[in-house]
Amino acid sequence: MRGTYDKIVELATRRGFFWPSSRDVYAGAPAGFYVYGPLGLRMKEKIVSLWRREIVLPEGVHEIETPNILPLKVFEASGHLEHFFDKLIECKRCHSRFRVDKLIEETLGIEENLEGLSDEELMKIIVDNGIKCPKCGSKEWTGIKKFNLMFTLSVGAEAEEPNAALRPETTQGSVVEFRKSYMTMRGKLPFILGQVGRVFRNEISPRRALIRMREFQQLEIHVFFDPDNPDEMYREKLEPYMDYKIRFLRREDRETGRIVEMTAREGLETGYTINHLITYWLVLYQKFFNEVLGFPLERLRYRELIEGEKAHYALAHWDLEVYTEDLGWVELVNNAYRTDYDLSGHMKVSGNDLRVTSPDGKRKLLPHLYEPSIGLDRVLFHELMLAYREDEERVWLQLPRYLAPIEVAVFPLMKKDGMREKAKEIYRMLISEGFVAFYDESGTIGRRYRRMDEVGTPACVTVDHQTMEDETVTLRDRDTMEQVRVGIEELPAKLRSFIYEGKDIKDLL
RNA sequence: GCGGCCGUAGUCUAGCCUGGACAGGAUGCCGGCCCUCCAAGCCGGAGACCCGGGUUCAAAUCCCGGCGGCCGCACCA
Secondary structure (H helix, E strand, C coil): CCCHHHHHHHHHHHHHEEEEEECCCCCCCCCCCCCEEEHHHHHHHHHHHHHHHHHCCCCEEEEECCCCCEHHHHHCCCHHHHHHHEEEEEEEECCCEEEEEHHHHHHCCCCCCCCCCCCHHHHHHHHHCCCCCCCCCCECCCCCCCCCCCCCCCCCCCCCCCCEEEEECCHHHHHHHHHHHHHHHHCCCCCEEEEEEEECCCCCEEEHHHHHEEEEEEEEEEEEEEECCCCCCCCHHHHHHCCCCEEEECCCCCCCCCCCEEHHHHHHHHCCCCCHHHHHHHHHHHHHHHHHCCEEEEEEEEECCCCCCCCEEECCCEEEEEEEECCCCEEEEEEEEEHHHHHHHHHHHHHHCCCCCCCCCEEEEECEEEEEEHHHHHHHHHHHHHHECCCCCCEEECCCCHHHHCCCEEEEECCCCCCCHHHHHHHEEEEEEHHEEEECCCCCHHHHHHHHCCCCCCEEEECCCCHHHHHHEEEEECCCCCCEEEEECCCCHHHHHHHHHCCCCHHCC
């Protein structure tokens, strides 16, 4: 039996939301790269603009745009180089894999620096010491394989060795440009940067459509704050939400999967959520996903990451996850408290002082960084998964109305008796009123409704015989298929309250 | 990347084991008829064997390699 996942992938391809890149023309195009078709792109843009409206503007985020390509030095400082070029070795008998450096260090109990050694030298150590597979005890090893998880580039016509890389996260752009942005915007701590950007990771095995890609998009917030005074301004901002319940899967509940609902107050009092700033952002993002993007609360949780799972830079780390029957819990937002790891790394490698003056002007300090990072493609994919509905009669996407890629469709019941012209006129009127409108006259009226249901269009306007007499049209609700009759003149206002304010169709009368 | 299964029009699929004629069907799509409020009907049209090599008189079918998909392992910084 096909699950919702398969149905969404099929529908998305068929109706122009997204599909794998280049396949039709060049067989064997590498996996993990997707094209957004017109409907998917429009929906993605809508998610981005909601994020801007609800997060960027109200929170005083300074949105910037930094290059996709950065010097390799940047990633040396950020620690990505070291963590991105793993050397792995595989046991021929049980196919278990190990990082070569860890295998040698742990088996021989040494802590020498193995960084500079060649593959041959490393292999020699393994053979000379008769290192066995920790799992099955075999001494049969494959050769050393390198995993390069960043895309490196040689910038400049004569460059031969890689000297730059496509960024694996947008964060480094914000960190490197932090001081400049701070100066130009006459910044005060906490100082918040934001980026909408593409990132690139050479994943070993991209899988599951938009869930794991090699090129994808992030919506990132970078909150730089004074570690000695993290609660400046957030004490007040958090006040209205002290009783808001944040849903956590704590490390100690990992086994049982029990989700704990903790109010912001409890999070602070127990020290679990560290400070007002982090607590506020945890609240904000849960509310954004629930109330704005429409994910049901019971499908959301913050999963606390434990040592070994956490990124190399993170002191505390929660993944905001969403649950679907098909995919289980999937990470949508990476919420990391990165301390001054990045800024101090860049200070060390570059030799430049990246500190700023404290708000009281008395000392120089290196801000700490808290970063919630949204995986945009995954969010869009889950919006579709959670919106999917079907019954004996039809398939439809019950998307939040304002997220639908087409907001309103206009049909003439028939092409004759002036209905076509009238419908086109209404279509043009709705476009100029700012709606994403769509006109269709092909096939039967029923077929046209079905086509719109399938891509989640919340409203359909039909011009019929009566329209020609009294200037009214029918307005159909995607979810109930009910219709009401409204005057053409009042159509824009009524559509606005239906689509953007969530009014019931019956209340439009 | 390893192991298992798999790859046929936009989508879903028959054919493959046992090689043989223009690769069959459904749905969708386009045009027309009909003139209509929930995928009705009729006529017409476009559309596919993942890529490369091998075996053979002959390959969608058998063999090898590559690429891709799903699941598990690993990875997910």
